[in-house]
Amino acid sequence: MEPVEESLRCLGVRFPQDADGEIDSTELKIYLNRVIGPNQWLSTMQWLFIEPPSPEDEADTIPVVVPERVVSRAFRNDGPRRRILFDYRTTPAETRRWRWVAFQVASNPQGRGVFPWEAADA
Template identity: 55%
Template structure:
């Protein structure tokens, strides 16, 4: 029997641009570490699996996945930001979760052919 995957949420996080007009990755990492905790999230720079949410309007966003309990905490932490950084969230489908596992595999492969999410790694 296949183990049940932990519930994940995908957040649309508004990014801050650096002086060159690119995503300020250092700032994004600092924000996510503050609202969710170090090694508690995974992000890509492109919306690979779904389209950016219409609710984000003209804001540039990146998808960030994390365990559901931490996503709820991050959303609450973000309520004090004006304007908010977390513009939308949704529960990942089983297919999306498998695709996020593939992203994790690119970063932290294991011998079972799956990736470990940052919050599952022993060094976290």
């Protein structure tokens, strides 16, 4: 019997742009570490939803997946300018897609991706 997968939430986070109009990844990483916590999030440039968000929800946002247990902290720490625009509970199929992204970032000997919070908990 396979272990039960921890529930994930996907946050739509407004990203900052640098002078060239690209994502300021350094600023985004600092922000996510402050608001969510180091090793408590994983992001990608591609929306992994079965049914993607509407174009207006997707504009200028990046998907950030977190364990469900840290969502309230993320919203509490977001601040008055609100960069977390929406929150979505992932389906099992979407969770598998995020697991694949984790495998690209941090594979383990069992051939399964490790989310940053799982590696930090080990």
